[in-house]
Amino acid sequence: KAGVTQTPRYLIKTRGQQVTLSCSPISGHRSVSWYQQTPGQGLQFLFEYFSETQRNKGNFPGRFSGRQFSNSRSEMNVSTLELGDSALYLCASSSLARFNNEQFFGPGTRLTVL
Amino acid sequence: KNEVEQSPQNLTAQEGEFITINCSYSVGISALHWLQQHPGGGIVSLFMLSSGKKKHGRLIATINIQEKHSSLHITASHPRDSAVYICAVPYNTDKLIFGTGTRLQVFP
Numbered sequence: 001k002a003g004v005t006q007t008p009r010y011l012i013k014t015r016g017q018q019v020t021l022s023c024s025p026i027s028g029h030r031s032v033s034w035y036q037q038t039p040g041q042g043l044q045f046l047f048e049y050f051s052e053t054q055r056n057k058g059n060f061p062g063r064f065s066g067r068q069f070s071n072s073r074s075e076m077n078v079s080t081l082e083l084g085d086s087a088l089y090l091c092a093s094s095s096l097a098r099f100n101n102e103q104f105f106g107p108g109t110r111l112t113v114l
Numbered sequence: 115k116n117e118v119e120q121s122p123q124n125l126t127a128q129e130g131e132f133i134t135i136n137c138s139y140s141v142g143i144s145a146l147h148w149l150q151q152h153p154g155g156g157i158v159s160l161f162m163l164s165s166g167k168k169k170h171g172r173l174i175a176t177i178n179i180q181e182k183h184s185s186l187h188i189t190a191s192h193p194r195d196s197a198v199y200i201c202a203v204p205y206n207t208d209k210l211i212f213g214t215g216t217r218l219q220v221f222p
Binding site for chain 1: 144145147149154155156157158159162164200202204207208209210211212213214215
């Protein structure tokens, strides 16, 4: 089975722009969750989608949004980029909702905001 | 106080040494995850456990639910084990919260 894929792997944007990141889960997995990793804050939960519905959202401003398609692929969008949004963005997929199931992580998208 | 605490933050070892990384949490949980992150960022799930002990190759993970504590052990450490090890727990099953990670360097 192919693993979780994320595109693009690297991205450079300037302040004020918006960005869309994509995550394709393992085939058959219906849960996709997103995380932000920065040197200062570590790994933080952004949101989780299951069967096209956002189940939970972390403590991030409304500039961070996402969606999930019927094939379970997910996108996250960040609008009006700020310098502090520079981070590694990771997604993970799981066969079931909730987090007492094994999570399979993608390689991440490294976003740099200039 | 963080809900998930790891120790030590940094660990240096000689090849062949026995390694222990600790994780303590303050929330009630149904499971605990141990993750490995290599330079470059990719994260690999090592273990998910809700009780007792699990073993995979040279890696052993234990958890004590009553004491809210888990340990990850690496036997006969090798330079390729050099990575950041992160524990994570579900918070109300709604999200994962992460420890700050333990950076391990194993020298030949």
